[in-house]
Amino acid sequence: MFRFIHSSDLHIGKRFGNMAEDLRGRLREARHSALTRLAAQARAQGAETILLAGDTFDTETPTPAMLRQALAEMGHHAPIHWVILPGNHDSLLADELWNAARSASPANVTLATTATPLELAPGVVVLPAPCTTRRPGRDLSDWMDGAATLEGTIRIGLAHGAIQDFSEDAAASDVIAPNRAARAGLDYLALGDWHGQVSVNERTRYSGTPEPDRFKHDTPGQALAVSIAGAGALPDIRPVETGSFVWSTLPLDLLSGQDGATDFTISLPTGTARRQTLLRVVASGRTRLASRMALASAIREAEPDFAHLELDETDLATDCEASDLDQIDRAGALREAAQALLEQSEDASQSSAERLIAREALVRLFSYCETIEA
Amino acid sequence: MKLTALRLHNVKRFAGRGVAIEGIGDGVNVLTAANEHGKSTCFEALHALFFHPHTGTASGVQMLRPYSGGSPLVEADISTASGRYRLTKQYYSGKRASVVDLETSRLIAQADEAEAFIGELIRGGTAGPAGLLWVRQGLTGIEKRSKSEEEGDKRVRESLLTSVQGEVEALTGGRRMAEVIAACEEELNRLVTATGRPKTGGPYQAALEAQQRLTEQAHILGAEVTALREALDRRRQTLVRLAELDNAEEAAQRQQAISAAEDAFEAAKSHSDALKAAEAEAALASNRHTAAADALSAYRAAQQRAAELEGQLAQAMTQRDAATERRAAALADSERASAAVAAAELAEQETRDLLTRLDAALAARAAAEQVRDMRTRLEQAEAARQQVEDGDAALALLTLPANAVEQLQALEIDLVRLRAAQAATLPTLRMDYADGKSGTVSIADDTVADGEDRGFAGSVRLDIAGVGTLTLRSNRPPQADQAIETTERKHKEMLASLGVNSLDAARQKQSQAQATTRERDLAVQRLGDLAPKGIQHVRDEVARLDSISAGALELKADPEQVRTSLATATAEVASSRNAVREIQPRRAQADQALVEAQTSHATIDATLKGLDATLGPIASRGEREAQLRAALDQQQAALDAATARLAPLRSAAHDLASAEATLRRTRSVDSAANQEAAQLRVVLAELNGQIRTQSDEAVEEAWLEARDALAAASERVQRFETEVAVLDRLRKTLVAARSAASDLYLKPVITELLPLIGLLFDDISITFDENTLLPQSVRRKGQDEDVDRLSGGMREQLSILTRLAFGRLLARDGRPAPVILDDALVYSDDDRIERMFDALHRQSRDQQIVVFSCRQRAFAKLGGNILQMTDWTPSAS
Numbered sequence A: 001m002f003r004f005i006h007s008s009d010l011h012i013g014k015r016f017g018n019m020a021e022d023l024r025g026r027l028r029e030a031r032h033s034a035l036t037r038l039a040a041q042a043r044a045q046g047a048e049t050i051l052l053a054g055d056t057f058d059t060e061t062p063t064p065a066m067l068r069q070a071l072a073e074m075g076h077h078a079p080i081h082w083v084i085l086p087g088n089h090d091s092l093l094a095d096e097l098w099n100a101a102r103s104a105s106p107a108n109v110t111l112a113t114t115a116t117p118l119e120l121a122p123g124v125v126v127l128p129a130p131c132t133t134r135r136p137g138r139d140l141s142d143w144m145d146g147a148a149t150l151e152g153t154i155r156i157g158l159a160h161g162a163i164q165d166f167s168e169d170a171a172a173s174d175v176i177a178p179n180r181a182a183r184a185g186l187d188y189l190a191l192g193d194w195h196g197q198v199s200v201n202e203r204t205r206y207s208g209t210p211e212p213d214r215f216k217h218d219t220p221g222q223a224l225a226v227s228i229a230g231a232g233a234l235p236d237i238r239p240v241e242t243g244s245f246v247w248s249t250l251p252l253d254l255l256s257g258q259d260g261a262t263d264f265t266i267s268l269p270t271g272t273a274r275r276q277t278l279l280r281v282v283a284s285g286r287t288r289l290a291s292r293m294a295l296a297s298a299i300r301e302a303e304p305d306f307a308h309l310e311l312d313e314t315d316l317a318t319d320c321e322a323s324d325l326d327q328i329d330r331a332g333a334l335r336e337a338a339q340a341l342l343e344q345s346e347d348a349s350q351s352s353a354e355r356l357i358a359r360e361a362l363v364r365l366f367s368y369c370e371t372i373e374a
Numbered sequence B: 001m002k003l004t005a006l007r008l009h010n011v012k013r014f015a016g017r018g019v020a021i022e023g024i025g026d027g028v029n030v031l032t033a034a035n036e037h038g039k040s041t042c043f044e045a046l047h048a049l050f051f052h053p054h055t056g057t058a059s060g061v062q063m064l065r066p067y068s069g070g071s072p073l074v075e076a077d078i079s080t081a082s083g084r085y086r087l088t089k090q091y092y093s094g095k096r097a098s099v100v101d102l103e104t105s106r107l108i109a110q111a112d113e114a115e116a117f118i119g120e121l122i123r124g125g126t127a128g129p130a131g132l133l134w135v136r137q138g139l140t141g142i143e144k145r146s147k148s149e150e151e152g153d154k155r156v157r158e159s160l161l162t163s164v165q166g167e168v169e170a171l172t173g174g175r176r177m178a179e180v181i182a183a184c185e186e187e188l189n190r191l192v193t194a195t196g197r198p199k200t201g202g203p204y205q206a207a208l209e210a211q212q213r214l215t216e217q218a219h220i221l222g223a224e225v226t227a228l229r230e231a232l233d234r235r236r237q238t239l240v241r242l243a244e245l246d247n248a249e250e251a252a253q254r255q256q257a258i259s260a261a262e263d264a265f266e267a268a269k270s271h272s273d274a275l276k277a278a279e280a281e282a283a284l285a286s287n288r289h290t291a292a293a294d295a296l297s298a299y300r301a302a303q304q305r306a307a308e309l310e311g312q313l314a315q316a317m318t319q320r321d322a323a324t325e326r327r328a329a330a331l332a333d334s335e336r337a338s339a340a341v342a343a344a345e346l347a348e349q350e351t352r353d354l355l356t357r358l359d360a361a362l363a364a365r366a367a368a369e370q371v372r373d374m375r376t377r378l379e380q381a382e383a384a385r386q387q388v389e390d391g392d393a394a395l396a397l398l399t400l401p402a403n404a405v406e407q408l409q410a411l412e413i414d415l416v417r418l419r420a421a422q423a424a425t426l427p428t429l430r431m432d433y434a435d436g437k438s439g440t441v442s443i444a445d446d447t448v449a450d451g452e453d454r455g456f457a458g459s460v461r462l463d464i465a466g467v468g469t470l471t472l473r474s475n476r477p478p479q480a481d482q483a484i485e486t487t488e489r490k491h492k493e494m495l496a497s498l499g500v501n502s503l504d505a506a507r508q509k510q511s512q513a514q515a516t517t518r519e520r521d522l523a524v525q526r527l528g529d530l531a532p533k534g535i536q537h538v539r540d541e542v543a544r545l546d547s548i549s550a551g552a553l554e555l556k557a558d559p560e561q562v563r564t565s566l567a568t569a570t571a572e573v574a575s576s577r578n579a580v581r582e583i584q585p586r587r588a589q590a591d592q593a594l595v596e597a598q599t600s601h602a603t604i605d606a607t608l609k610g611l612d613a614t615l616g617p618i619a620s621r622g623e624r625e626a627q628l629r630a631a632l633d634q635q636q637a638a639l640d641a642a643t644a645r646l647a648p649l650r651s652a653a654h655d656l657a658s659a660e661a662t663l664r665r666t667r668s669v670d671s672a673a674n675q676e677a678a679q680l681r682v683v684l685a686e687l688n689g690q691i692r693t694q695s696d697e698a699v700e701e702a703w704l705e706a707r708d709a710l711a712a713a714s715e716r717v718q719r720f721e722t723e724v725a726v727l728d729r730l731r732k733t734l735v736a737a738r739s740a741a742s743d744l745y746l747k748p749v750i751t752e753l754l755p756l757i758g759l760l761f762d763d764i765s766i767t768f769d770e771n772t773l774l775p776q777s778v779r780r781k782g783q784d785e786d787v788d789r790l791s792g793g794m795r796e797q798l799s800i801l802t803r804l805a806f807g808r809l810l811a812r813d814g815r816p817a818p819v820i821l822d823d824a825l826v827y828s829d830d831d832r833i834e835r836m837f838d839a840l841h842r843q844s845r846d847q848q849i850v851v852f853s854c855r856q857r858a859f860a861k862l863g864g865n866i867l868q869m870t871d872w873t874p875s876a877s
Helices: A021-045 A064-076 A095-104 A140-146 A170-174 A260-267 A271-276 A289-305 A322-328 A332-346 A352-373 B039-051 B111-123 B147-155 B162-172 B174-191 B203-246 B248-398 B404-425 B478-498 B503-530 B535-549 B559-615 B618-651 B656-696 B699-760 B792-812 B830-846 B856-860
Strands: A002-007 A049-052 A081-084 A109-111 A118-121 A124-129 A154-160 A188-192 A198-201 A204-206 A222-228 A236-241 A246-254 A277-288 A308-319 B002-011 B014-021 B028-032 B073-080 B083-090 B096-101 B106-110 B133-136 B428-431 B441-443 B452-455 B459-464 B468-473 B764-768 B775-780 B783-785 B819-822 B849-853 B869-871
Touching: A002 A021, A002 A118, A021 A049, A021 A064, A021 A222, A021 A236, A064 A095, A064 A109, A081 A118, A095 A109, A095 B203, A095 B656, A124 A140, A140 A154, A188 A222, A246 A260, A260 A289, A271 A277, A271 A289, A277 A289, A289 A308, A289 A322, A289 A352, A308 A352, A322 A332, A322 A352, A332 A352, A332 B174, A332 B699, A352 B174, A352 B699, B002 B039, B014 B039, B028 B856, B039 B073, B039 B083, B039 B111, B039 B819, B039 B849, B083 B111, B096 B111, B106 B111, B174 B203, B174 B699, B203 B248, B203 B656, B203 B699, B248 B503, B248 B535, B248 B559, B248 B618, B248 B656, B404 B478, B404 B503, B478 B503, B559 B618, B656 B699, B699 B764, B699 B792, B699 B830, B792 B819, B792 B830, B830 B849, B830 B856, B849 B856
Parallel strands: A002 A049, A049 A081, A081 A109, A124 A154, A154 A188, A188 A204, A246 A277, A277 A308, B028 B849, B133 B819, B819 B849
Antiparallel strands: A002 A222, A118 A124, A198 A204, A222 A236, B002 B014, B002 B073, B014 B869, B073 B083, B083 B096, B096 B106, B428 B452, B441 B459, B459 B468, B764 B775, B775 B783
16 A cells, blocks of 8 residues: 655745735745645655645746755655656756755655656655656656556656647647556556646546645645555545635626625635635626625625635626616706716627726716715 | 696695695696695695605605604696696505596506606606706705705805705706716826826826836846746756767767877878879989980981071072172162263253353343333432422411411401491591681691591690690590400401411412412322332332343343253253162162172071081081980980889879868867867856856746736726726716706706896896806996895895796796795795786796795785685595
8 A cells, every 4th residue: 555645736936926915925935835734634644755746836946945945844744755746837947946956855855857767665666757848849758658667566657737638739749648547557647737636537636736826726725645555456536635725716696686795795704714715706797786886895895804805897797777877866967977878888889898987987976976975 | 747736635734634725727826824824735745746756755755744643645636738647646554656647537657657657747857957846935845955954054045046056956966966076086186187197196107107117027037037048048058068078988089080180191191202202203204304305306406407508508609699790780870870960960050051141131131221211200200309399398488377367357357347436436526727727737747637537536636837736635444445456466466477467468378379289289299100109219220220231231142042952951861860760779679689698698607507516527426316316215214214113102192181181170179179168167157157146036936926916017007097987987977967957958047037037126137157057246236246145035036036947948848847936935025026926927928836825915916826725535545
């Protein structure tokens, strides 16, 4: 029985320039501390090896402090054995990085920088396919098919990149064959690159990142705990939690007349979890002027609780009826202005940008009138 | 729309009961009742019916509810252009709204539809003023107002035309509009300047600056990242290259290649030396062989040439002798011909001399004859010249100046005239003698004749014989005779100058001069004929002819004969000269031939002598040739030997140049490798430094961060752009709506208002602001007044007039609306009220006006349709 933790895409050193200044440091720190959480899970799962399938570092030239501290953290968790594979972000082109890593590597860290079999334990061999460049232009895992090992050895592939998507695109030549595990007689193929967990087949997995860095995947930070009973046995694969921050997208599909603000408030996480949550609310559907403003105001109200909270209302249409306009004014020039803006926002002959501006102006007028009336 | 009836039940003070006002007609309708009779309740109920939805519980509705509670019911009958309707609304429990067509008693709308129907009636489009025009004790009654506001209004009701302002606000959005615009502008001004540019220090500008800054930063960092990646690539290549260069095997191979090249070069070099020596030897042998062959062939040629020349020499000698002979003959002929020429020339000269002499003798003879004639002519010419000279001398004496005679004559005539004049003026005396006494009187011994008149000038002494001397004095002025004296003097001077003593003499002299002139002219003519070129010429001609004729005049031979002999002699000379000319070429030719023959001979002779020297004595010539042939054979053998030695060397070709090139190349390969390695190590050191610096600074991370931040900043800028566009759109729309409203209503209202004001205030003129409809200035009796000082009465009157003006405007638009006044004229004095009533009546021709008032007495004068409140119980329904 061989147990190990499969993870990838730590992107240590990523700076999150698009986030608020004070959040950047926390997000960055969370990437480093993912190492600690991975080690903790390894101990919890009784695994002695952690395979990092590429993109451990965000750039080819991390600061010496970043690199040394990451390696020191790994060393701190001995005897857990770390195997680091160069990915596309930290490919072998980054010789500065790998030279420095080599000289600072503690004994329990192995740099899988060559495509040669690497014995992890007696009878257990890992076949790494390090990324030679940012875009290798070929399937680097190809060599695994012909890599000979002793009979009865557990063969674990370690690679980084996209899997074949059967497109006829010629540029797809550098994707990894999805049936590589079968072709190369691998007991398990540990893949990196995709930040969400993906099960390609029973022996092939993307572990996803242990600490999410974007809204795209909408999954918590996880790694995979893998156990292989022996050569040829099907691996037992279980996801384990490793995330510190949650990147979450909250879809809010509204119907006209629905109170979006209430729906939104109900859906929110509660308590201290908010501090570790980056939330994107994607509103769509239709809403009345008043409830739209209520939603915006609820978002503003909740915003300080969260690490990050944003509202995407690109697909949210605003309904406006006579009674809405009545709230602006029953008659007179204000009503006329509101009417004109409403017509502009519905005028199909105008560009969508112009309609959006008219609609926003109407919403703004509505909010002004509300304040002034109050 | 017109109101025809109003009914209400369970409203305010009418708890549990109803009241109706029926029969509201066109024009002015008046309901006067004491206070607390329920007028205002009617007013409020009517207002609620039109403006508060039946579902509402707004303060306006709450107000209607009696203290005891219950559901207020309000009902109004109206007539419009499309028909007559009953509007009913009940609030609170059992709340309902309905519209019934009074013509057909059919329910045509309920609940929200009924509200919509009512809304349509009063609204008539959102832009217009409300369909009902209310005036209530200075308040519009349309707007909701807080308690404090209302109290404040009561207190400072005079502050401004609040009610009018309210109506204006209803149109233009008024205060709210202003606040909305202000709020919009405030937000906009936070972001942009008045011209729409980002405001310095504002968040928009800050976002733009951040974007700009991040763009630059990302650009710089991007360049650094590129540089870093390039440096890494270069370092990688450098390392690969260095590894190749430092490879021991390759270095050994390079060394091996060098020594192999060196060996090859040495071999090629020694072979090349041997080849050069053999080639030199062969060349020497070849030269010697050539020299021997040359010597032999030269000797043979000389022999042959000498034989030829000897033959030629004999021939040349023969030719030279013949030429010598031909030249001697030609020389003799030439001399003979020259002698003949000399003889002919001598004979010709003699004959020519003789002829010359004969010609001179003939000329002298002719001259002697000419000289005689010429002398005669000379004498005649000299005589003529003498005659001319004499004539000239005589003429000098005789000639008078031109006009002299005429002037003299004029003087004399003048003198006679003057004398006659004098005589006429002089005193005269006459002596008439007595008999016997004749001659006794004399003047200066001149006896005065008897009876003779004598004039005198000055004084005259008469000697009277025997008597004494009588002196007469005329006492004429001394200048009296001056003219005569002057003329006389001139006359005298003239005569003297002409050399005559009288005019006659002068005339005679003149004619003499003319005769002399004619004679002289004849002599001149004669002289010209005789000696046309002057006398001296004639004289010279005589001398010349004399000299010619002085020679010997004897003729010894016949000139004609001599002339013939001369021609003969001349011909002889010419023919002898031709003979000489014929001979001369022959002689020159002979000379030339001789020279040529001699030259030819001498040349051949000299050449032959030279050849003899070369060939040596004739006896040893055969031997000499044999020697030369032997030498040639010997050299031929040497040449063959040398050539045979060269051939193998040549065929074994060693290319020295390429061997040397190979050596140079292999050496340079090695040194280039060493140099490159050294250079690469320097480059590597530099790259290491560069890479370390940049990777220590984590430029790539910084670059990615800057790019992300830039994206965020750009999004922020985008949001601000949208925000600015939104605010700008809102502001523009609002401003446009407000100005459209004021264009559409306020200006026409003022137009309507002004005649009404004229009707009410004959001593006041008011101007209005077209945008706010507020009075701008007031002129009373020609004095400008502060608008704020308008009396309360005037304010309410203006308020009503403004409503009426609105009413007119609506009526004109085809939407007539009733004007409802509730105690609207509390401050006005009776006089004004009457004027106001006139205005109302005038207005009511096409306008329904409903007046609620407590001033029964005062409003009795209003006339119009008097309304009554009657009890009413709603039909159970």
